[in-house]
Amino acid sequence: MARVVPSQIVAFVDQNLKKLQAGRLSVSHTSVAGLTGIVRLIDELPTELLTISGNDYNDLVRGVETIRNSVAFWQQNASRDIGIADIDGKNVLQILRHVLTKCPDQSPSHATVELGFITDDVFRDNIRLDISTATSALHNGEWKAATVLAGAAAEALLLWAITNAPGLSNLVQKPKGAPEDWYLREYITVAKSLDLIKNNTEQLANLAMNFRNLIHPGRAQRLREICDRATALTALAAVECIVRDLN
Structure with missing residues (x-):
């Protein structure tokens, strides 16, 4: 399996944001593949690259679950577009992008020796x-x-x-x-x-x-x-x- 890194997902989010027309983000036949693709890539991120915590991590989880639930609801009502609610007044994709830019593309795995004796x-x-x-x-x-x-x-x-x-x-x-x-x-x-x-x-x-x-x-x-x-x-x-x- 190819290794997924945060900057890769950020670039993918940017591609999908450019396709959005003015107005509310929604799930449709034309947007569903991009939205589910973003969620899948986030799911495949190596845990050592998710260096965020607190509110940033909460926003990541809320953003992913908002898209996931909206897609699931759309699949039951595929004859019409389903709007994706904003989070704290912000577009879900913009929130995910903001959080992912704080994550590095490289980080030591959790199994790597800690080297606690080095103070720098x-x-x-x-x-x-x-x-x-x-x-x-x-x-x-x-x-x-x-x-x-x-x-x-x-x-x-x-x-x-x-x-x-x-x-x-x-x-x-x-x-x-x-x-x-x-x-x-x-x-x-x-x-x-x-x-x-x-x-x-x-x-x-x-x-x-x-x-x-x-x-x-x-x-x-x-x-x-x-x-x-x-x-x-x-x-x-x-x-x-x-x-x-x-x-």
């Missing part, structure tokens, strides 16, 4: 989104995407851990420049030196780093390796172990 909300959500997308890519058989995104999440987690480690300034041997300018290999080495990650995590992270580098055609051709299910699983395992150690 934006940084934490970006890493969670990479982990969630990498996991989804794995399930969809998109091995390269899963490998690369998991590697990116591992790099971001180690960067956060290192920059927040109290012992970083006392480290005798460390790469030149600011941590933001280091490479993943250096993050792994420094994180291990600071006892932020365990031995097996270091090994997995190094494997994930090597697999992520397979995105470079020259390296992949030279090593005669490609991203596959094994590389994706290894990269995601490295992320899980890093999270476990940092937690």
